[in-house]
Amino acid sequence: MKILIRGDSAYSREEIMxxxxxxxxxxYxxxxxxxxxxxxxxQSIKYRASQEL
Structure with a gap:
């Protein structure tokens, strides 16, 4: 079984990750x-993504 853990920025801590x-x-x-x-x-990733559309 695979488990996916999702959380907002309150959970993005080194210990949890x-x-x-x-x-x-x-x-996760x-x-x-x-x-x-x-x-x-x-910024560069967003620009490249916009060029692929």
């Missing part, structure tokens, strides 16, 4: 709160 990584058959997706560094890092 490390635990998920150590478990077999568990995938945690949202991250928007911040200037993430916006900067995502």
């Amino acid at each position: 490390a635990w998920c990584e150590s478990q077999r058959e568990i995938d 997706v945690f949202g991250l709160a928007q911040n200037s560094r993430l916006i900067q890092l995502s």
Whole structure:
């Protein structure tokens, strides 16, 4: 059985992600709160995605 754990930015902590990584058959997706560094890092990805449409 595969388990998917989803959570918002309140759950995106190193300890929780490390635990998920150590478990077999568990995938996880945690949202991250928007911040200037993430916006900067995502600009080129967003641009390339818009060019593929």
